[in-house]
Structures are given as structure tokens and as C-alpha cells.
Amino acid sequence: xxxxxxxxxxxxxxxxxxxxxxxxxxxxxxxxxxxxxxxxxxxxxxxxxxxxxxxxxxxxxxxxxxxxxxxxxxxxxxxxxxxxxxxxxxxxxxxxxxxxxxxxxxxxxxxxxxxxxxxxxxxxxxxxxxxxxxxxxxxxxxxxxxxxxxxxxxxxxxxxxxxxxxxxxxxxxxxxxxxxxxxxxxxxxxxxxxxxxxxxxxxxxxxxxxxxxxxxxxxxxxxxxxxxxxxxxxxxxxxxxxxxxxxxxxxxxxxxxxxx
Amino acid sequence: xxxxxxxxxxxxxxxxxxxxxxxxxxxxxxxxxxxxxxxxxxxxxxxxxxxxxxxxxxxxxxxxxxxxxxxxxxxxxxxxxxxxxxxxxxxxxxxxxxxxxxxxxxxxxxxxxxxxxxxxxxxxxxxxxxxxxxxxxxxxxxxxxxxxxxxxxxxxxxxx
Numbered sequence: 001x002x003x004x005x006x007x008x009x010x011x012x013x014x015x016x017x018x019x020x021x022x023x024x025x026x027x028x029x030x031x032x033x034x035x036x037x038x039x040x041x042x043x044x045x046x047x048x049x050x051x052x053x054x055x056x057x058x059x060x061x062x063x064x065x066x067x068x069x070x071x072x073x074x075x076x077x078x079x080x081x082x083x084x085x086x087x088x089x090x091x092x093x094x095x096x097x098x099x100x101x102x103x104x105x106x107x108x109x110x111x112x113x114x115x116x117x118x119x120x121x122x123x124x125x126x127x128x129x130x131x132x133x134x135x136x137x138x139x140x141x142x143x144x145x146x147x148x149x150x151x152x153x154x155x156x157x158x159x160x161x162x163x164x165x166x167x168x169x170x171x172x173x174x175x176x177x178x179x180x181x182x183x184x185x186x187x188x189x190x191x192x193x194x195x196x197x198x199x200x201x202x203x204x205x206x207x208x209x210x211x212x213x214x215x216x217x218x219x220x221x222x223x224x225x226x227x228x229x230x231x232x233x234x235x236x237x238x239x240x241x242x243x244x245x246x247x248x249x250x251x252x253x254x255x256x257x258x259x260x
Numbered sequence: 261x262x263x264x265x266x267x268x269x270x271x272x273x274x275x276x277x278x279x280x281x282x283x284x285x286x287x288x289x290x291x292x293x294x295x296x297x298x299x300x301x302x303x304x305x306x307x308x309x310x311x312x313x314x315x316x317x318x319x320x321x322x323x324x325x326x327x328x329x330x331x332x333x334x335x336x337x338x339x340x341x342x343x344x345x346x347x348x349x350x351x352x353x354x355x356x357x358x359x360x361x362x363x364x365x366x367x368x369x370x371x372x373x374x375x376x377x378x379x380x381x382x383x384x385x386x387x388x389x390x391x392x393x394x395x396x397x398x399x400x401x402x403x404x405x406x407x408x409x410x411x412x413x414x415x416x417x418x419x420x
Contacts, residue, residue, distance in 0.1 A: 011403040015377065017384050038348075045351040046410050050378045053356045055363070059268035063282055067264075067289045074290055119381060181381060 016126025138174030
């Protein structure tokens with residue numbers, strides 16, 4: 001891939017929207033070409049800055065109420081005969097509203113849950129792929145959990161679980177700040193032979209724990225679970241069995257919280 | 261109301277102020293309720309944002325016939341800046357205010373694609389659906405939007 005071709009697909013690469021073969025070709029070119037690598041890094045910083053500057057406008061408090069009343073007024077205005085017909089015609093009036101309520105209240109959260117999970121998995125895999133770019137894997141490189149864990153202090157509003165699994169064949173090689181769904185998350189990086197594993201973790205908004213959930217995205221394996229109020233995603237190009245053993249070690253190997 | 265924040269966020273970035281954004285969101289929800297039977301499943305957030313987007317452009321036609329967004333001077337904001345200093349560290353200095361103004365100064369089509377991608381996290385496929393453009397256009401438009409934004413931000417940081 002040359003500079004011109006890279007330029008055309010660089011943003012797809014940045015967004016994790018390329019197929020694996022294209023991804024690898026871009027990766028290769030970025031390692032060889034300083035100019036393209038620079039513009040990639042600049043675009044990465046720009047994204048990071050956008051994500052970190054609270055640019056999201058939340059809806060003002062009164063808006064929901066005024067929309068509710070506008071919607072109910074409009075539905076009255078649209079059926080002028082509704083007033084005198086309502087006594088016997090109420091199923092006709094209520095049925096569409098009930099259907100709407102069913103769609104909004106029951107079906108949508110289900111649909112949304114799936115697509116949110118899918119999007120999240122995509123984002124996690126993209127973050128993993130990005131991290132494999134030379135020099136982006138770790139912000140703090142250390143195999144010592146007592147160096148990696150304190151490094152996150154003050155950078156994150158939580159302290160990630162950091163376990164040492166060197167004896168089990170998964171040495172810790174460092175940690176990094178990453179962004180998932182526009183929130184800062186901790187990424188711990190482990191190695192197993194020639195494979196890297198990114199273990200992403202952040203506080204969950206849900207209380208209950210979950211079993212491990214396995215996914216494959218663009219050729220990478222990912223395992224998601226929730227434990228002790230934290231979300232965990234382990235991603236790697238390792239096979240499913242090895243990644244599974246790694247996850248079991250992380251889950252089982254959590255030592256009791258140590259005093260800071 | 262589902263997706264109120266997403267609807268308002270997009271409308272607010274496009275309309276540029278709170279009052280107009282609220283009008284647009286209200287209009288969009290009215291249309292959404294009217295066309296709810298036209299909702300055929302899928303992601304309701306992108307369905308609603310497509311309505312918000314259309315409501316905004318209709319509102320724009322009614323209220324600001326003259327204005328079609330800030331024209332972008334490609335000459336002034338030349339992006340072939342291959343020789344400049346590394347911008348990576350410089351960019352990190354951009355604060356909330358500078359970022360907000362820079363995005364607001366972009367044309368509508370760039371603003372909306374940045375909001376959908378960077379603030380809402382939609383995939384290219386979903387953005388193509390919402391903005392009603394071919395999938396191939398999404399990546400090239402996003403590329404131009406980000407390049408313009410980067411140039412604007414760097415210029416303003418250098419002026420500081």
C-alpha cells in the first residue's frame with residue numbers, strides 16, 4: 001500500500017471499519033512511512049481531544065415535558081371527532097398508543113441492548129488493534145503489578161484489578177489509558193508467547209455479575225464478563241481455549257484488595 | 261422519551277443554539293410519533309436521528325433561507341500541511357471552548373458527521389443510514405471533516 005492509498009483508507013482504519021487484510025496493509029505502511037504515521041497520530045490525538053472535552057450537549061430538563069404535551073396536543077388536534085367518539089371508539093384510539101408504548105418500552109431496550117453490545121465489541125476490538133501499533137501498546141511498561149496499578153492513580157476514577165500471571169505463562173507487560181464509548185478505561189496488557197492480550201476494565205453501571213460471553217470480531221477473540229461491579233473485556237488473536245484459560249486465571253486470581 | 265439526549269445533542273450542534281435546537285427536537289418527536297408505524301425495527305436511535313436531521317434541514321429552509329452554513333474556504337484552510345511542526349502535542353492543548361468553536365465553524369455536513377461518529381459512536385453503516393448517503397461517502401466525508409477540524413484547531417492554537 002502506498003501513501004495515496006493509505007490516505008484514502010486511513011480514517012476507516014482509525015475507526016476500525018476496515019477488513020482485516022486492509023487493516024494489516026495500513027499497519028504495515030504506517031510502520032514504514034513517517035509522514036503517514038504522523039498524520040495518523042495527529043488524527044488519533046484529535047479524536048482523543050474530542051472525546052475528552054465534554055462536547056456532548058445533554059437535553060435540558062424541561063424539554064421532555066414540553067415534548068410530551070406537544071405530542072398529546074397534536075394527537076387531539078388530528079382527530080377532531082375524537083371528543084364525541086371516544087366513548088365507544090376508545091379501542092381505536094388506544095390501540096395505536098398501546099402499540100407505540102409496547103414498541104418504546106419493551107422492544108427498543110432489547111434491540112438497543114444487542115446493538116450496543118455489538119458496537120461495544122467492535123469498539124473494544126478496534127482499541128485492541130490500535131494498541132498493537134508500534135509504541136501504542138503501553139503507556140506504562142512494567143511487569144510489576146505494583147508499578148502498573150499505582151500508575152493509574154489520578155488518571156482514572158477507579159483502580160483496576162491488576163494480577164500477576166507470569167508464573168502461569170501470561171506475563172504482565174504494562175498498562176495504558178484507552179477510550180471506550182468516550183469514557184476513559186484501563187487497558188492492561190499481557191503477553192502469551194507471541195500474542196498480546198488487552199484486558200479492558202471500567203466500572204459497570206449494573207450491579208449483577210455475568211458469566212463469560214465469547215465473541216469473534218474481525219478475526220479477534222473477545223471474552224466479556226462482569227464481576228464485582230466492573231466490566232471486563234479480554235481481547236486477543238489467541239485461540240479461544242487459551243483466552244479462556246487467561247480469563248479464568250484473571251477471575252480466580254483476584255487477590256483481596258490490598259491497602260494503598 | 262427514548263434517546264432524548266442523542267436527539268438534542270445532534271440538533272444543538274446543527275442549530276447552534278438552545279432555543280432552535282429545542283424546536284427542532286420537538287418537531288422531530290412529533291414526526292416520530294406520527295410515523296411510528298413506519299418504524300420497521302432495527303436501531304431506533306438511528307431511526308430517530310434521521311428524523312431529527314430531516315427536521316433540522318426543513319427548519320433551516322423555513323427560517324434561514326440565506327444561510328447554508330459557513331462556506332469553507334479550501335484555500336485559506338489548506339490541509340496540505342506536510343512540512344509543519346508535529347501537531348500531536350499541540351492538539352492536546354485544545355480546550356473545550358476552542359474545540360466547540362472550531363466544530364461550530366465547520367459546514368453542517370461536517371458537523372453532523374463528526375457528532376454522529378465521535379459523540380454518538382455510530383458505525384459507518386449507521387451513519388450512511390442516518391445521513392442518507394452512500395456508505396462510501398461516509399469515510400471520505402469523515403476524512404475531510406477531521407482534516408478541516410484539525411487545520412482549524414491547529415491554526416487557532418498557533419494564534420494563541
